[in-house]
Amino acid sequence: MARYIVKRLLTAVPVVFGVISVAFVLLYLLPGDPASTMLARSGASAQDIAQLRTELGLDDPLYEQFASYVVRTVQGDFGRSMVSQEPVLELLMARLPTTLELVMAALLMAIPIGTLLGMTAAIHQNSWIDRLVVAFASLGVSIPSFWLGLMLILFFSVALGWLPSFGQGGFRHLILPAAVLAFGAVGTITRTARTSMVDVLKQDYIVMARSKGLAEHTTLVRHALRNALVPIVTVIGLQFGWLLSGSIIVEAVFSRQGLGLILIDSVLEQDLPVVQGAVLLSSILYIFLNLVVDIAYVFVDPKVRYG
């Protein structure tokens, strides 16, 4: 088991390295000269640009720039914002809790609802319940989150006046954004849970469990449910990423001061160090959470535990 975890940790290293490299390549190589891009709008003189070039180490050979970039990134030095001159990492860390709160709340809503819906549909396969759930799941993955957000605001804030329409702080502010973010994830989790459960219910060990005289709910809970959970765990891992990226739009809709909003603002202002930092942080978070999920397998599947 320990070997599996170590092995899994080691496979994450090249991916993290790859992400850092891509961030470097994108921001330092592609659009000509970052120094002039960064100062273009402020109407800087050629002198200013030259000074910035030296500051950023742009006159050094490429591999040296890359090496020092990797070292700085690993040490947590993401550079400074071009707009506010504040250290990027501090800016981002101040925003991170708001985003994590939203993502976690959405996940806590989506996992039980999606799993329950999918399994119910599978148990009643081909009945009207099944069709209703499948239709709902299709809607979940097709409905644009920014529109759903606006519609929920329209209904719960404008028409009924029950919930606040924007901002953060407190549980009431979290309900609508988390529900919007969860909706898409519910669709995906429902579909996976249904497919997985349908598959499990066809297995010989389910026939065997029934032939033992077990009650139907014992068969389902003890024999089917846990087996069906294995693929669901994988999808939940992937959902972290989708929720993280989905939170960008949801934060924009509800004006929540999270990572997403600062990312959008810095994209609009072409504040490249902040964009770079936010993307890096999100990707590393995503890789890390997937790692956690992979390790969670150990507790679900004995084959991994003793394999």
Place this chain on the structure above:
Amino acid sequence: MTVLEVTGLTTQFHTREGVVRAVDDVSFELDQGETLAIVGESGSGKSCTVLSILQLVQTPPGRIVAGEVRYGGRNLLELSEREMRAVRGKSISMILQDPMTSLNPLLTVATQIGEVLQLHMGLDKRQARRRTTELLRMVGIPEPEMRLDNYPHQLSGGLRQRVMIGIGLACGPDVLIADEPTTALDVTIQAQIIDLIKRLRDEFGMSIIWITHDLGVVAGLADRVMVMYAGQVVEVAPVERLYREPRHPYTIGLLNCLPRLDVARAERLTAIKGLPPVLIGKAAGCPFSPRCPQAIEKCSKKRPDLKPAGRGHRVACWAARLSDQDSRGQLDEMYLK
């Protein structure tokens, strides 16, 4: 004494292509301590017959449309689901073909055997664990205490099948249904498992329904053999009689598929020509007639029913009814050509 009596059992599946008659008017009886082998190709309805007895056919699309299964003075088909559950695993238990897929990969051996004991024998967890150890020893698993907390993937195929047998025997059933329990195992393990089941049968005095597509396995094990084709019973006979004097051309074909020691190698194996039938729609005649070397005109028009053909021997075949003793020789020749 008859333990189980099946009369006119008919199970259908409703598919998009039409109604599949998976089990078509099947009747048989099973005596106490008797081993009945049900033989047929895959898709002949043998598995579906036993699943129907336990009412484990997926509904929908499957449905038991007619028949009676008498056990312990009751018709099982009339029992409520609750009453039926008390029969399953306790009085009539089942072991399946593939021990790889029939044991739950996420539960330990102790859980999978113990749950039957807790359910039907009213044991608590500790008692169930102790009894499980005994059962594992009984089915010939060395160091059973070590195996209790193992997961299926940690056991070999032979050990897994022994665990399955342990589950099947846990509550001392009257009837054990074994659905091709040795097919997935290699030959030496196969022989061990068959010996084990024979020994346990004699010890417990239970009856066995043994499903197989392999007549070779049946010889040393079964008392009687029932041959199924296209969801119907085509021939039933005591085992020696069936081997010595098979009457149905299909049975003869199956026997000719077996490797024999007394026939020269070149002549040993013959396959039955053609493909197994599609069971959709209502066929008028004998389902085997299109593949049958013996077929006469009547065969494609009217379905033959089971008629006595000697002591404990019944056969559903028009040609067999016409022919006399030495027709066996002629048929044999036809196949061997």
Place this chain on the structure above:
Amino acid sequence: MDQTIAGSNETIAKPQSPTRIALNRLLEDKIAISCIGMLVLFFLLAAGAAYLAPYDPYHASPEESLLPPSWSHLMGTDLIGRDVFSRVLFGARISMSIGFISVGISATIGVTLGLIAGYYGRFVDTIIMRFIDTLMAFPGILLALTIIALLGPGVLNVMIAVGIGGIPSYARLVRGSTLSIKEEVYVDAARSVGARDWRIMRDHILPNAFPPVLVLISMSYGWAFLSAAGLSFLGLGAESPAVEWGAMLNDSRALLWVAPWTAIFPGIAIMCVVLSTNLLGDSLRDAIDPRLR
């Protein structure tokens, strides 16, 4: 060999080509038919917008500001009095073609990379797939956002960004199929008569690897379309006065309290397109390979 089928008096149908079978299955599928119908309708609306739209989508008439839906303005008017219905019709053009072009970029580059990686294997494969893995480490629209940060906002850049974001799934899919197809006898045969690599890829591997790509195109269109609309909603794509559904929704945010119709209708349009392509993708997958269900 006599291969009679006993008991049944049905005749066996002639063997059909896989494409034909898939097509028949698709045409029997009511959901697929309604989705195709819906998409055709939207396509026609987009194509005929100039004739169908009752008003000029760009024409501002301040005296008609924020009128609720009525017979003269089916979907009401926006802040500066433009007809929402006409804008939704014209919006179909930009919104739907952004999706098509993005998917085109993803599919072209992804399929090519997948073919090359799968066909040449070894070193080439490792490099391409490492690159693809890295792209996949950026979840969802993050990659697209990064690219827009570099290229700047705008419709063209949104298409490029979303297109690049979709590359990994095509590359992985085609690489997988290529690996198995290249072991087939006909590929060996082509190679033995001296066909060039790119010819083998184009004539033998690509056609056989294509059906699943078709499914992916249909399934990923919804994603690409939605991402592009989302980016426009964030103000990074089409900018006013261009008519695009995501941008229309962005404009409507401030009007939610006074003119909810400006938000409702563009959203419904987006949802209809995404839902139809997603469901069509599901049906297509079931039709081409029912085992994938």
